[in-house]
């Protein structure tokens with residue numbers, strides 16, 4: 001059986017829940033405390049498709065400003081971009097377009113091909129404190145040609161769908177040429 005290896009990077013402002021989404025997916029756990037990710041954390045997940053196995057390396061990039069200088073090193077060779085904002089923090093949403101521009105410039109020039117991606121509205125369990133509507137999220141996703149997911153690392157909503165999509169979309173784009 002064939003095995004294919006792809007790489008997804010998960011990016012966004014500090015505290016939006018990037019590591020929490022990965023931990024929910026990998027270990028089915030959730031912690032209330034925030035421990036800032038230093039530089040980046042790597043893990044891998046395996047997916048079985050009818051056409052074969054996909055191993056997805058997940059690079060969880062720390063959002064703190066102090067890592068800005070080294071962050072680009074983790075972007076190299078990525079097949080899928082997962083961009084996360086926190087629905088209770090408008091400023092984390094407003095940062096997405098610039099971040100997207102900076103990242104796709106870097107990665108697409110390296111790879112010379114279209115990069116798949118997802119836009120993630122995390123902490124959707126805190127809807128009563130939302131500062132960003134689902135319509136605004138969907139609109140931005142359409143504009144940037146990203147797939148939109150409303151997730152909660154706390155409840156697990158849409159978390160496995162998100163990573164499954166990253167694996168499937170990486171594979172699809174790789175075979176679409």
Ligand SMILES: Nc1nc2c(ncn2[C@@H]2O[C@H](COP(=O)(O)OP(=O)(O)OP(=O)(O)O)[C@@H](O)[C@H]2O)c(=O)[nH]1
Nearest residue numbers: 015016017018019020032034037063123152153154
């Ligand atoms: N209610 C709720 N809280 C969440 C959710 N996801 C994460 N959190 C909380 O938000 C805080 C930040 O989560 P992290 O996953 O550490 O954030 P991060 O994006 O990895 O942050 P950096 O590593 O600093 O970039 C923690 O206190 C989490 O418990 C969610 O879906 N719902």
Ligand SMILES: [Mg+2]
Nearest residue numbers: 018019036037
């Ligand atoms: Mg983190």
